[in-house]
Amino acid sequence: MTYDLENIFAKILRGEIPCDKVYEDDFALAFHDINPQAPVHILVIPKGAYVSMADFTASAPADLIAGFFRAVGQVAREAGLEDAGYRILANAGADAHQEVPHLHIHIFGGKRLGPMLTR
Ligand code: AMP
Numbered sequence: 001m002t003y004d005l006e007n008i009f010a011k012i013l014r015g016e017i018p019c020d021k022v023y024e025d026d027f028a029l030a031f032h033d034i035n036p037q038a039p040v041h042i043l044v045i046p047k048g049a050y051v052s053m054a055d056f057t058a059s060a061p062a063d064l065i066a067g068f069f070r071a072v073g074q075v076a077r078e079a080g081l082e083d084a085g086y087r088i089l090a091n092a093g094a095d096a097h098q099e100v101p102h103l104h105i106h107i108f109g110g111k112r113l114g115p116m117l118t119r
Contacts, residue, residue: 001101003049009102013047023075027067030075030107039110040079040086044072050103052092072105081109087116 004010012019012031019031022042033041046068050056057065076086086109091098 001051001055003051003055004101005049007101009043009045009100009104010049013045013102023071023078025067025071027064028071030071033106037106038108038113040081040108042075042079042107044068044075044105044107046103051101052098052103053090054092056103072107076107076109079107079109081107084109087113 008017011017013029019029020034021029021031023030023044027047028044029047030042030044033043046056046060046064048056048060048064050060056068060068072088076082076088079086086107089106089108090104091106
Protein backbone atom coordinates (compact mmCIF):
# COMPACT_ATOMS: atom_id res chain seq x y z
CA MET A 1 0.00 0.00 0.00
CA THR A 2 1.33 3.41 -0.95
CA TYR A 3 1.74 5.86 1.91
CA ASP A 4 -0.82 8.69 1.81
CA LEU A 5 1.00 11.91 2.74
CA GLU A 6 -2.33 13.54 3.56
CA ASN A 7 -3.41 11.05 6.25
CA ILE A 8 -4.32 12.65 9.55
CA PHE A 9 -1.32 11.36 11.49
CA ALA A 10 1.05 12.65 8.79
CA LYS A 11 -0.57 16.05 9.28
CA ILE A 12 -0.12 15.77 13.05
CA LEU A 13 3.57 14.85 12.58
CA ARG A 14 4.04 17.88 10.32
CA GLY A 15 2.36 20.10 12.90
CA GLU A 16 -0.46 20.99 10.53
CA ILE A 17 -3.14 19.89 12.97
CA PRO A 18 -2.85 19.74 16.76
CA CYS A 19 -2.74 16.74 19.04
CA ASP A 20 -2.91 16.23 22.78
CA LYS A 21 0.75 15.25 23.07
CA VAL A 22 2.05 13.04 25.87
CA TYR A 23 5.54 12.19 24.59
CA GLU A 24 7.94 13.00 21.77
CA ASP A 25 11.49 12.07 20.88
CA ASP A 26 13.51 11.67 17.68
CA PHE A 27 11.70 8.47 16.75
CA ALA A 28 8.13 8.69 17.98
CA LEU A 29 5.23 10.93 18.90
CA ALA A 30 2.52 9.88 21.37
CA PHE A 31 -0.82 11.59 21.94
CA HIS A 32 -4.20 10.89 23.46
CA ASP A 33 -6.72 9.21 21.19
CA ILE A 34 -9.47 11.66 20.23
CA ASN A 35 -12.14 9.02 20.88
CA PRO A 36 -10.84 7.09 23.90
CA GLN A 37 -11.95 3.48 24.35
CA ALA A 38 -10.50 3.19 27.87
CA PRO A 39 -9.61 5.60 30.72
CA VAL A 40 -6.09 5.69 29.23
CA HIS A 41 -5.96 5.47 25.44
CA ILE A 42 -2.75 6.75 23.90
CA LEU A 43 -1.51 6.39 20.34
CA VAL A 44 2.20 6.09 19.55
CA ILE A 45 3.34 6.73 15.99
CA PRO A 46 6.78 6.47 14.40
CA LYS A 47 8.39 9.51 12.81
CA GLY A 48 8.41 8.25 9.25
CA ALA A 49 6.10 7.34 6.40
CA TYR A 50 5.00 3.79 7.26
CA VAL A 51 1.52 2.44 6.68
CA SER A 52 1.64 -0.65 8.85
CA MET A 53 3.72 -2.85 11.10
CA ALA A 54 4.70 -4.99 8.09
CA ASP A 55 5.80 -1.90 6.15
CA PHE A 56 7.67 -0.48 9.16
CA THR A 57 9.52 -3.64 10.13
CA ALA A 58 10.49 -4.36 6.52
CA SER A 59 11.60 -0.86 5.54
CA ALA A 60 12.50 1.31 8.52
CA PRO A 61 16.11 1.74 9.67
CA ALA A 62 17.08 -0.25 12.75
CA ASP A 63 17.55 2.82 14.97
CA LEU A 64 14.01 3.97 14.19
CA ILE A 65 12.54 0.52 14.90
CA ALA A 66 14.38 0.31 18.21
CA GLY A 67 13.58 3.90 19.15
CA PHE A 68 9.92 3.50 18.32
CA PHE A 69 9.47 0.41 20.47
CA ARG A 70 11.45 1.96 23.32
CA ALA A 71 9.08 4.93 23.13
CA VAL A 72 6.03 2.64 23.36
CA GLY A 73 7.42 1.09 26.54
CA GLN A 74 8.35 4.46 27.99
CA VAL A 75 4.94 5.98 27.28
CA ALA A 76 3.20 3.07 29.05
CA ARG A 77 5.59 3.43 31.99
CA GLU A 78 5.13 7.21 32.20
CA ALA A 79 1.36 6.78 32.02
CA GLY A 80 1.62 4.75 35.24
CA LEU A 81 0.29 1.57 33.67
CA GLU A 82 3.05 -0.89 34.52
CA ASP A 83 1.74 -2.12 37.86
CA ALA A 84 -1.92 -2.61 36.95
CA GLY A 85 -1.24 -3.67 33.37
CA TYR A 86 -2.22 -2.48 29.95
CA ARG A 87 -2.81 -3.63 26.38
CA ILE A 88 -1.08 -2.62 23.16
CA LEU A 89 -2.68 -3.12 19.78
CA ALA A 90 -1.90 -2.21 16.18
CA ASN A 91 -4.55 -2.59 13.50
CA ALA A 92 -3.42 -3.37 9.96
CA GLY A 93 -5.67 -3.38 6.94
CA ALA A 94 -9.35 -3.86 6.33
CA ASP A 95 -10.01 -6.97 8.44
CA ALA A 96 -8.53 -5.19 11.46
CA HIS A 97 -10.49 -2.01 10.68
CA GLN A 98 -7.41 0.20 10.38
CA GLU A 99 -8.78 3.70 9.88
CA VAL A 100 -5.62 5.77 9.67
CA PRO A 101 -2.98 4.52 7.21
CA HIS A 102 0.06 5.51 9.31
CA LEU A 103 1.38 2.86 11.70
CA HIS A 104 0.13 3.49 15.22
CA ILE A 105 0.18 1.49 18.40
CA HIS A 106 -2.75 1.89 20.73
CA ILE A 107 -2.01 1.75 24.47
CA PHE A 108 -5.11 0.96 26.54
CA GLY A 109 -5.27 0.94 30.32
CA GLY A 110 -6.81 2.32 33.46
CA LYS A 111 -9.45 -0.37 33.92
CA ARG A 112 -9.93 -4.12 33.63
CA LEU A 113 -9.91 -4.49 29.87
CA GLY A 114 -11.62 -7.85 29.67
CA PRO A 115 -11.01 -10.49 27.02
CA MET A 116 -8.82 -9.65 24.09
CA LEU A 117 -11.43 -9.67 21.33
CA THR A 118 -15.17 -9.20 21.37
CA ARG A 119 -16.80 -11.88 19.27
P1 AMP B 1 -7.29 2.55 13.82
O1 AMP B 1 -8.68 2.03 13.66
O2 AMP B 1 -6.38 1.56 14.51
O3 AMP B 1 -6.71 3.08 12.53
O4 AMP B 1 -7.39 3.73 14.87
C1 AMP B 1 -7.36 5.08 14.53
C2 AMP B 1 -7.53 5.84 15.82
O5 AMP B 1 -7.16 7.17 15.60
C3 AMP B 1 -8.94 5.83 16.36
O6 AMP B 1 -8.94 5.29 17.68
C4 AMP B 1 -9.34 7.31 16.35
O7 AMP B 1 -10.15 7.68 17.45
C5 AMP B 1 -7.97 7.98 16.38
N1 AMP B 1 -7.91 9.33 15.82
C6 AMP B 1 -8.38 9.75 14.61
N2 AMP B 1 -8.09 11.04 14.42
C7 AMP B 1 -7.42 11.45 15.53
C8 AMP B 1 -6.85 12.69 15.94
N3 AMP B 1 -6.91 13.79 15.16
N4 AMP B 1 -6.24 12.76 17.15
C9 AMP B 1 -6.19 11.67 17.94
N5 AMP B 1 -6.69 10.46 17.61
C10 AMP B 1 -7.31 10.36 16.43
